[in-house]
Amino acid sequence: MGGLEKRKYERGSATNYITRNRARKKLQLSLADFRRLCILKGIYPHEPRHKKKVNKGSTAPRTFYLLKDIKFLLHEPIVNKFREYKIFVRKLRKAYGKSEWGTAERLKDNKPSYKLDHISRLVSDALRDLDDALSMCFLFSTFPRTGKCHVQTIQLCRRLAVEFLNYVVASRSLRKVFLSIKGIYYQAEVLGQPVTWITPYAFAHDHPTDVDYRVMATFTEFYTTLLGFVNFRLYHSLNLHYPPKVRRESVPALGGFPLRACLLRLLGLLLQKLSALSASLVRVVAPAQEDEVEMDEFPVEGVRACRWTARRKEQEALEKHKKLFEGLRFFLNREVPREPLAFIIRCFGGQVSWDKSMCIGATYDVSDPSITHQIVDRPRVEQQVVGRYYLQPQWVFDSVNAKLCLPVADYFPGVLLPPHLSPFVTEQEGDYIPPEKLKLLAMQRGEDPGEESEEDEEEEEEEEDDNDNEEEEEEEESEKEEEMKLKKMEEQKTQSNKVRCLAAGRELQERAAFVSALPARAQLAAACPSQVPALGLLWPSCSCSSPWVLSPC
Structure with missing residues (x-):
């Protein structure tokens, strides 16, 4: 029996990925709506390991997504809202084309809208993304009112940012701050978790032309929902009203204006009062004045005692800070x-x-x-x-x-x-510390750093003095060694001169003795010529070193 034929690209990595165009057709969305949906849900493209297999043998550049992510998006309620909005735009354009103004107004009143509350349901998940949310909201709150961004988005970002600043003031949770070229970095401890964000300086700036503001606006749409949810939970954790309220006497009364204008004016004054960061927020229920409760302390031994002492010191330092x-x-x-x-x-x-x-x-x-x-x-x-x-x-x-x-x-x-x-910056052991x-x-x-600096200077001076003394001692020792060498050389020279003088004197004595003995030897040689070799007179074959010494041979 023959087995089933295995076809290419029907199993393995080729079936785990899907191209962007196929994903769009599967979701029945335009490219702009597909990008918005991926940003809101956190879906990112992936680079497959075997791109040629996934692309079914082709080497053309394509964008791939995981198939399970696209299937996950099929059940997203925002997709239906996008389709409803597309239908709404088509009907509104048709009503304007037929000059049906009543129908157009009715359609505007029933404009479809969607919410993003279901994307982040837990505070712990929201706090993990709070860094980027705060940085983006603070950035959008400084934008000028131009056609690049909606005015409502700028106002919403400003309100949410001011509300978060008031929470940090009320809870005294700010820990670090740093002035950099990009802006001001802050770090606060929110529900036991450090949150770091950056705020731009209040300078006038122009919108750059190489930035896609539609993508940034989509991120901001999600971040405003996230920050509003976090502010709501944080205010209730401190027993504060949300939206925040200030004292009534701080808001002036307005009369002689329409109701809508009065409400807008009061909301503007409230936002200005909150942005001043000088007003105390109103609590839901005024806290009753109770006696301070002191916690019982139980004796702890061993390692636990050290940990308890360290934690207590940290808590005291934090309260002092x-x-x-x-x-x-x-x-x-x-x-x-x-x-x-x-x-x-x-x-x-x-x-x-x-x-x-x-x-x-x-x-x-x-x-x-x-x-x-x-x-x-x-x-x-x-x-x-x-x-x-x-x-x-x-x-x-x-x-x-x-x-x-x-x-x-x-x-x-x-x-x-x-x-x-x-x-x-946290320095480790061995790092340079300024x-x-x-x-x-x-x-x-x-x-006292002043006393320490004086002590350090004294120690440095003492070290310098010690170094100078050591250098002087080394110089003296080197001079002594040179003097000893010179003395030895002089002694060697004198000894060699003495040897030379003794040798010269001895040679002179030998020469004088030889000269004085010549006449007697000449007479003996004339009288007895046969005895000349026996007398030990000089001969050319004699091996004596000095010509003036009688050879013993």
Whole structure:
């Protein structure tokens, strides 16, 4: 019996992927709606490992999605809303073409809409995506009112961003802040989870032409829903009204205007009051004043005792950090950024105000004698009040990151500011730590960096003196060694000269003795010529070294 024929591209990786065009036809959506749906649901294209097999032998460039993701989108209720909206647009265009104005108004009143609440149902899931949501909403809230973005989207992003800032102020959950070239980075602890976002500076800017604002608007549509859901849960966790409410006496009464205009005016004033970050939010039920309950402490031993002590110290340090500016009153000059400074000061228990012409919500004037710190950004202040510190804005940010009020002498107007260190950098063992960071760490430990610097200078001077002494000793030793070498060389020279002198004297003595003995030897040689060899006279064959010595041979 013959087996079944195996055909190509009917099993394996070829059946796990689907092209974008086939996915669009399967969902019956246009390309723009398909992109919006993928962004809202978090569906991304995939690059298959064996692209030629998936593409059925073709090498043409195509975009592939997982087939199970597309099947998952088939049951999405937003797809039906997209189809209903397409039908609505076709009917509205037909009504305008036939000049049926009543039908057009009726269709506008029944315009289909959809909600995105079902996409993120859990707060824990929403908090994981809160970083991007906050960054996008803060970015859109600074956009100018042009044709690039809808005005309603910009206003919604601004309202949600201000509501989140008020929650951070009420809960005092801000932990870190950093000024960078891109913007201001913040980090807050929301329900035990760190959330980091960036806000742009309040500068005028033009829309870049190489950015697809439709994609950004789709992301913002999802992020606004996500942030609204998170704000609702966070406000209720603190027993606060949502939407937030301020005190009634802070909102003026309006009369003589239509109802719609009055409501819009009141909503605008409420948003301005919330954006001032100086008003206290209204709680659902006023908390009853109860006696502070002290927790019982049980004796713990071993490793648990160390852990308990460490946690208790961390909690005490955190509570102290939350009350960093408590009891201090700040005044912001016109040239400093009001919103970030007011937000940071209020997060740590300080009171802040500004000139009434800048923004509503000012609580006291510049002439108030109870002001302790005035934030300025000018090289010189003409009129100064005794008993008040005039500081540059960086002092507020550096104090928050250092978790203590830094010395004010380094932040006076016109003074060269110290480097602004990033609190998001954690040095490990063996890494380089700048001296400014070492100084801050010493201040956090309760040590005086001035005394430490003096001690370090003294130690450095002592080390330099020791090094100088060692160098002098080494030089002296080297000089002594050279002198000893010279002495040895001189002694060797003198000894060689003595040997030469002795040899020369001996040679002279031998020469004199030989000369004096010549006449006698000549007579003996003449008398007895046969005895000349026996007498040991000089012969050419004699092996003696000196010609003046009688040879023993």
